[in-house]
Amino acid sequence: MEIETVEPYSAVMDSFLRQCGGYAVIDGGLATELERHGANLNDPLWSAKCLISSPHLIKRVHLDYLEAGANIIISASYQATLQGFESKGLSTEEGENLLRRSVEIAREARDLYYDRAAKGSWNITGDKDGITRRRHPVLVAASVGSYGAYLADGSEYSGIYGENVGLETLKDFHRRRVQVLADSGADLIAFETIPNKLEAKAYAELLEEEAINIPAWFSFNSKDGTNVVSGDPIADCALIAHSCEQVIGVGINCTPPRYIHSLIQSIRRVTTKPILTYPNSGETYDANRKEWLPSTGISDVDFVSHVGKWCDAGASLVGGCCRTNPNTIRAISKALSSRSNVASPVEF
Numbered sequence: 500m501e502i503e504t505v506e507p508y509s510a511v512m513d514s515f516l517r518q519c520g521g522y523a524v525i526d527g528g529l530a531t532e533l534e535r536h537g538a539n540l541n542d543p544l545w546s547a548k549c550l551i552s553s554p555h556l557i558k559r560v561h562l563d564y565l566e567a568g569a570n571i572i573i574s575a576s577y578q579a580t581l582q583g584f585e586s587k588g589l590s591t592e593e594g595e596n597l598l599r600r601s602v603e604i605a606r607e608a609r610d611l612y613y614d615r616a617a618k619g620s621w622n623i624t625g626d627k628d629g630i631t632r633r634r635h636p637v638l639v640a641a642s643v644g645s646y647g648a649y650l651a652d653g654s655e656y657s658g659i660y661g662e663n664v665g666l667e668t669l670k671d672f673h674r675r676r677v678q679v680l681a682d683s684g685a686d687l688i689a690f691e692t693i694p695n696k697l698e699a700k701a702y703a704e705l706l707e708e709e710a711i712n713i714p715a716w717f718s719f720n721s722k723d724g725t726n727v728v729s730g731d732p733i734a735d736c737a738l739i740a741h742s743c744e745q746v747i748g749v750g751i752n753c754t755p756p757r758y759i760h761s762l763i764q765s766i767r768r769v770t771t772k773p774i775l776t777y778p779n780s781g782e783t784y785d786a787n788r789k790e791w792l793p794s795t796g797i798s799d800v801d802f803v804s805h806v807g808k809w810c811d812a813g814a815s816l817v818g819g820c821c822r823t824n825p826n827t828i829r830a831i832s833k834a835l836s837s838r839s840n841v842a843s844p845v846e847f
C-alpha cells in the first residue's frame with residue numbers, strides 16, 4: 500500500500516523562514532500609505548475602495564514595500580467584504596471578482612518585482628560584484644479584516660460586537676470571503692486586527708469546517724499589552740490559534756509599539772508557532788473624527804530600535820501596520836538582516 504505523505508501546513512512557514520534566513524519582513528500599512536499617495540478612503544470600504552477606483556496605486560504601494568525589503572505583502576482585501584460591496588450596489592459575482600483581484604494585484608506586483616530584480620534595475624541586496632543578483636522570497640497574504648472592520652465604526656478597536664453577534668453570525672459573515680480568498684492564488688490568509696476571542700474561534704472553526712487548504716495567520720490587536728482590545732487575554736486568543744492546524748503564525752498588529760514586547764512574551768508561553776508582529780506607528784485612531792491623533796507616535800528610528808528585543812522574545816516576522824511606510828520597512832529589513840543567517844538565497 501502506498502502511503503501518501505501530505506506536507507503539513509507548518510512546513511510552508513518553516514521553509515519560507517529558512518529561505519529568509521530565519522527572519523521575515525512583513526510589509527507596512529497599506530491603507531494609510533494609499534492615503535499618503537492621495538487616495539480618499541473616507542468610505543466604509545476603506546482601502547478596498549481603491550480596488551474599484553485605483554488598482555494601479557495599490558500595485559505601486561505593494562511594489563514600494565517589496566523594494567523596501569518586504570517578504571510578505573498583504574492584499575487590499577482587509578475591508579473588502581461581499582456585504583460591503585453589495586451595499587454599494589455590486590452583485591455577488593462582482594464582489595467576488597474584486598476579492599480575487601486584490602490578490603491578483605499583489606501577485607502582479609511580486610512578478611514585476613522579480614522581473615526588475617532579475618534585470619538588476621534595483622539594487623536589491625547590494626551585491627558586491629554586481630553580477631550575481633539575489634532576490635528575496637516573497638509570499639502574498641490575502642487579508643481578512645474583522646467583522647468590526649466591516650462595520651466601519653471603529654469596533655475592531657473595541658472588540659465589542661454586542662449580544663446579538665455570536666459565533667455562528669461571525670462564521671456566516673466570513674464564510675464566503677474566506678472560501679474565495681483561499682482559491683485566489685494567495686499563499687496564505689492573514690486574519691488581521693482580530694479584536695476578541697469569539698472571532699478567533701469563528702475563524703478557526705471556519706478553516707476546519709470548510710477544509711481551507713492554504714495556511715493562515717492570526718493577528719490580534721491590543722491596547723494594554725496583556726489583553727486583546729476586547730479585554731480577552733492574549734494568551735487565550737493565542738491558544739485558539741495554536742490549536743488550529745492551518746494556522747502557521749500568530750501575533751499582533753495595529754498595536755502601539757510599546758505594548759508589543761509583553762504581548763510576544765505571553766504568546767510564546769502558549770505556542771511554539773512562529774510569532775509575527777506588525778505594530779502601527781503608535782498614534783491613536785479616533786473613530787468618531789476618523790483621523791489619527793498625533794502625540795504618542797514614535798519615529799521610524801525608535802520603532803526599529805525595538806525590533807531586536809521583539810525577536811529575542813520570540814518574534815520571527817516583523818513589519819508595520821497603520822501609519823508606517825516604506826521607510827519603516829526598509830529600516831526593519833536592515834535590522835532583521837543583521838540577525839539573519841541566509842544560507843540559501845535565491846539566485847538568478
Ligand SMILES: [Zn+2]
Binds near residue numbers: 752753779820821
Ligand atoms: Zn493597522
